[in-house]
Amino acid sequence: MLRAGMLLALGGAAAPLTGCDLFDREDEPEPPPDPLRPMVDESLGLAAAYRASALAHPDLADRLNPIADTHTAHATELARIVGVTLGSAPAVDPSATAPSAPAAALAALRAREKAAQQSATAACAAAPAERAALLGSIAAARATHQEALK
Template structure:
């Protein structure tokens, strides 16, 4: 009898240990059959992409018509500063900038095209500001205001 009680006691401990080990392994993901979900892109990534695209658009416009350099260079520099700050906040991510198109022919057409791009980008920044965390709202609001100012400067 003593032997039977001891065997049952050891079996219970072994069973309990096995169950706990299995639970621990399941909790760490080794026994999960579903893959980890893909990480979601940062909500500020579209603002970074637009900042880079706008800076590139200004650079193309300046190359196409050097007489616009004094007017457009500060605006391009603003977008590069936004891109640098957004990169600092969201971390290094591979920005996806749309392929560039050629700059319009004349200064009036160039500034009109850039103004439309600024207005569209400003709407994106306003939407991002509305959904941003309190820590990011100041940055997104500042970018939205700057883009609105650029659109007015291009009138």
């Protein structure tokens, strides 16, 4: 009987705590966004640019689509590490446009790749060891893409 009374007393004392702010986490600040999140968006943007150029210049599609696929794969892996879902993005971003001349399209893609390689290199240098290998691989792929577009 003593046990039942103690349990009842403890249960009664704990019940009021469930409705108070003691367990609310609303005052906790949101964790900062992952520093690699912009690289997910950058990779998706590169893939969309390649696909838009391939659509605008079908004669370049065999050359550009594999690179677009590589950028999509990078975005997928980065999203997995960052902990975001990519969702079902369209194969081509409707806002992505390509220059009308094939040479200009290739030059624009090379310029984007160069800027993206620089951001991947900077991210690699700042990343912890468990992320550096992936980022180094992405930076190297982006350098290779620049050469493939010449």
